[in-house]
Amino acid sequence: MTDFQLILASSSPYRKALLNKLQLPFLCRSPDIDEKPLNNEPPEQMTKRLTIAKAAAVAQSYGGTNHLIISSDQVASLKGQLLGKPGNFQNAQQQLRASSGNTVVFYTGLCVWNCKTKEHLYEASQTKVTFKTLTDQTISRYLQIDQPFDCAGSFKCESLGIALFSKLETDDPNSLIGLPLIRLVDMLERMEVKVL
Structure with missing residues (x-):
């Protein structure tokens, strides 16, 4: 087993909380891209x-060292249109109105970068979220409670956002929150990091 230090290339509190589930020590560094x-x-x-x-x-700061950089990104798509982070109530309301009764596809990428060898592994996960038919009252109430303005698709599935769904299809429930842990464990083990 190689003694790597892990760095999460993210400032997302959601990804940090997910990586904490693996009970491995890591640092967080925000990528500037x-x-x-x-x-x-x-x-x-x-x-x-x-x-x-x-x-x-993030790897640029750690060249030649025993660091593994873990990064992830997520893009949501509704009928071919990208759904970004809404940023405010009005944009979130528009996104949820458009998503009502439809299926949104979330693409979550995952990369583990070896700073010593400059080699990296990349995998992607796809999650399909089918929304219930949502009334304006339901949308407004949800947005006031959860305030998911920093979340692609305008919901938090780890919170009350799950109540907006009629169906969820995924190979890893953590993917929708932003970090596919099942794939990450496999990738870390391929890089000789023991999780258990």
């Missing part, structure tokens, strides 16, 4: 590009 979509960039490609860019940005 431009997250704007490229023209006509498919959501899967955008997810991959941003996930790897986040790891590479």
Whole structure:
């Protein structure tokens, strides 16, 4: 087993809480990258590009060392349109109105970057969320309670947002929160990090 130090390339409290579940010591470093979509960039490609860019940005400070950088990015798509973080009540309300009765696809990328070898592993997870038909009253009440203005898709599935769904399809329930832990454990073990 190689003695790596783990660094989460994120300032997200949600990803930090998820990584804490693995009970491994880690540091957090915020990647400084431009997250704007490229023209006509498919959501899967955008997810991959941003996930790897986040790891590479943080890895620059740790070149040649025994650090593993863990990065993740998530893109939500409704009928081919990207759903970003709403930022405020009005934008969140518009997103949830559009999502009502529809299926939103979340693409969550995951990268583990070895700073010593500069090699990296990348995997992606896809989650499909089908929303109930939502009334304006339900949407407003939910937004006032959960205030998911920093979440792609305008909900927190780890909280009351789950009440908005009629169906959830995923290979890892943590993916929707922002860090696919099942895949991460596998990737860390391939990098010779023992989780158990």
